[in-house]
Amino acid sequence: MSFVLEAVTARYPGASEPALREVSLRVPEGRHTAVLGPNGAGKSTLLRVLLGLVRPESGRVLLDGCPTGSMRRREMARRAALVAAGEEFAFPLTVRELVALGRTPHVAAWAGLDGRDRAVVEAALRDLDLEGLADRSVARLSAGEMQRVRLARALAQETSILLLDEPTAHLDLAHEVEIFERVSQLTKAQSLTVVNVTHNMNLASRYADRVLLLSAGRLTAEGTPSEVLDGARIERTFGCPVRVERRGDLGVVVLPLSRGSE
Amino acid sequence: MRRGLPYALLAALLVLTGLLGVLTGPAGIGLGASLEALGGAGGDPVARAIVLELRLPRVIGAALVGGCLAVSGAVFQALLRNPLAEPYLLGVSAGAALGAVGAIVSGVAALGAPALPLAALAGGLLAIGVVFSVARVAGRFDTRVLILAGVVVSAFFGACITLVLTLAPAERLRSAFFWTLGSLSGISWPMVAVLAAYGLPACLAAWALGRNLDALALGEEAAAAVGTDVERVKRSAYLLASLLAAATVSVAGVIGFVGLVVPHAVRLLAGSGHRRLLPLAFLAGAVFLLVVDTAARSVAGPVEIPVGVVTAFLGVPFFLVLLRRRSAP
Numbered sequence: 001m002s003f004v005l006e007a008v009t010a011r012y013p014g015a016s017e018p019a020l021r022e023v024s025l026r027v028p029e030g031r032h033t034a035v036l037g038p039n040g041a042g043k044s045t046l047l048r049v050l051l052g053l054v055r056p057e058s059g060r061v062l063l064d065g066c067p068t069g070s071m072r073r074r075e076m077a078r079r080a081a082l083v084a085a086g087e088e089f090a091f092p093l094t095v096r097e098l099v100a101l102g103r104t105p106h107v108a109a110w111a112g113l114d115g116r117d118r119a120v121v122e123a124a125l126r127d128l129d130l131e132g133l134a135d136r137s138v139a140r141l142s143a144g145e146m147q148r149v150r151l152a153r154a155l156a157q158e159t160s161i162l163l164l165d166e167p168t169a170h171l172d173l174a175h176e177v178e179i180f181e182r183v184s185q186l187t188k189a190q191s192l193t194v195v196n197v198t199h200n201m202n203l204a205s206r207y208a209d210r211v212l213l214l215s216a217g218r219l220t221a222e223g224t225p226s227e228v229l230d231g232a233r234i235e236r237t238f239g240c241p242v243r244v245e246r247r248g249d250l251g252v253v254v255l256p257l258s259r260g261s262e
Numbered sequence: 263m264r265r266g267l268p269y270a271l272l273a274a275l276l277v278l279t280g281l282l283g284v285l286t287g288p289a290g291i292g293l294g295a296s297l298e299a300l301g302g303a304g305g306d307p308v309a310r311a312i313v314l315e316l317r318l319p320r321v322i323g324a325a326l327v328g329g330c331l332a333v334s335g336a337v338f339q340a341l342l343r344n345p346l347a348e349p350y351l352l353g354v355s356a357g358a359a360l361g362a363v364g365a366i367v368s369g370v371a372a373l374g375a376p377a378l379p380l381a382a383l384a385g386g387l388l389a390i391g392v393v394f395s396v397a398r399v400a401g402r403f404d405t406r407v408l409i410l411a412g413v414v415v416s417a418f419f420g421a422c423i424t425l426v427l428t429l430a431p432a433e434r435l436r437s438a439f440f441w442t443l444g445s446l447s448g449i450s451w452p453m454v455a456v457l458a459a460y461g462l463p464a465c466l467a468a469w470a471l472g473r474n475l476d477a478l479a480l481g482e483e484a485a486a487a488v489g490t491d492v493e494r495v496k497r498s499a500y501l502l503a504s505l506l507a508a509a510t511v512s513v514a515g516v517i518g519f520v521g522l523v524v525p526h527a528v529r530l531l532a533g534s535g536h537r538r539l540l541p542l543a544f545l546a547g548a549v550f551l552l553v554v555d556t557a558a559r560s561v562a563g564p565v566e567i568p569v570g571v572v573t574a575f576l577g578v579p580f581f582l583v584l585l586r587r588r589s590a591p
Contacts, residue, residue, distance in 0.1 A: 073489050078489070082484070091345070097535045
């Protein structure tokens with residue numbers, strides 16, 4: 001299962017400039033695709049267009065060859081799950097209750113969860129080592145734990161596509177690496193298709209199979225990490241000088257330099 | 263078994279407080295006579311009439327009003343993602359009060375028993391209609407606009423009430439004023455029947471929204487991402503909660519506090535998941551208002567203290583203790 005975009009232009013209501021301009025791409029199935037680009041380049045909009053949360057002004061989004069425009073929310077939520085960084089909780093649910101919300105698209109609104117639903121929720125908790133926290137209120141979790149809970153909820157949705165919107169924002173180094181590692185393990189173990197919007201080029205180059213580079217709403221480069229992460233291109237796109245080193249085991253390493261240094 | 267315990271406890275409490283309510287009153291009918299009247303066989307016909315035609319509908323009505331208010335409050339809090347939300351925030355009570363006060367002052371209320379609740383209901387529905395149509399822009403339902411529209415409509419109807427009361431003849435002023443304080447004393451069997459026929463299905467419908475209300479607590483985008491039809495859920499939640507509030511106001515006036523505090527108390531004790539919260543809030547609201555009403559009509563002898571005063575006197579200390587105990591490390 002995978003997404004195809006055909007010349008998609010998207011604009012937020014009232015905005016003068018489109019957030020995405022004529023973007024055409026194919027999300028490779030069963031692979032981890034990282035989406036890089038400066039703030040405001042349209043990365044998050046791309047995820048929202050894929051999920052149908054933002055309707056394109058022109059162009060089409062296809063999921064397995066079917067236009068997503070006519071798809072119901074439940075149907076979409078059975079195929080693609082979203083992990084974002086910044087939701088707030090009006091009322092604190094427990095970790096298990098929050099993960100169980102991943103079953104929403106699979107059960108009738110008025111019905112309770114059946115045995116299989118519960119088993120899926122427990123498996124998702126287990127996959128992310130959350131069993132010990134299952135009955136804790138989400139208000140009492142650390143940022144790293146919270147992100148694991150969001151991943152578990154996405155797993156409980158049993159989708160083949162996982163969309164991540166800056167999943168490691170606000171996380172320290174160890175937790176950031178942990179999230180990337182877990183996502184990459186899950187991608188392999190469950191052959192998930194992952195689209196990961198991130199600012200961390202180094203981890204993207206190590207864990208992602210493909211990289212998309214967005215700039216001012218346009219798709220400016222697409223390919224393997226070592227093809228896309230080129231010093232001159234990064235400098236042009238981000239307006240910041242960098243030194244790019246290619247290390248076999250670590251992938252491409254991008255070192256930002258100070259603006260005046262070269 | 264452990265998960266069923268709160269339901270069983272509250273249901274048992276509901277039966278006990280209901281019995282207590284039926285046995286309490288200024289007429290001094292003994293326990294035996296009351297039970298005899300409830301049993302339906304023989305006994306003193308006056309006692310029988312008091313128990314069956316005055317006390318029993320009032321007790322059942324109090325339970326229904328309390329339950330519906332608590333559910334309405336819980337749904338409003340989820341919809342607006344705001345713990346301070348309550349059933350009367352968005353103008354329903356002001357609209358209903360204007361309808362009722364207008365009916366009392368103009369003399370329409372004296373035309374027949376159903377006139378007053380109908381006028382109140384009409385006022386409440388008018389407020390719901392205005393607020394709903396203002397908050398619905400381009401097919402979307404903005405909860406921030408909803409709060410503002412509700413508060414402003416509330417203020418406008420409040421000003422209308424003040425104007426009507428100012429112009430009212432003195433002998434009608436007192437009854438109009440007391441109506442706005444809320445009272446369960448006027449509840450008759452037909453009102454109980456209407457409230458049950460209308461409130462219980464609305465509560466069930468709210469319960470069916472439960473999982474979607476949980477999802478909404480994460481924010482609209484996250485709710486949509488797990489498959490919630492966010493616009494439909496917001497619309498249904500607003501209409502159900504408002505209609506529940508309007509129904510209770512039309513039979514019992516404005517009884518504050520139940521819809522604000524009961525959902526919070528239940529959340530503190532039993533968690534925030536709405537599929538569990540809503541039925542427990544219904545039971546807890548019913549028990550709470552029954553206790554309050556029984557106290558209101560018995561502590562000061564023949565004088566009935568306005569029920570809204572007692573809800574605050576009993577509810578505030580209880581809630582503060584709960585809040586303190588729960589927020590302690």
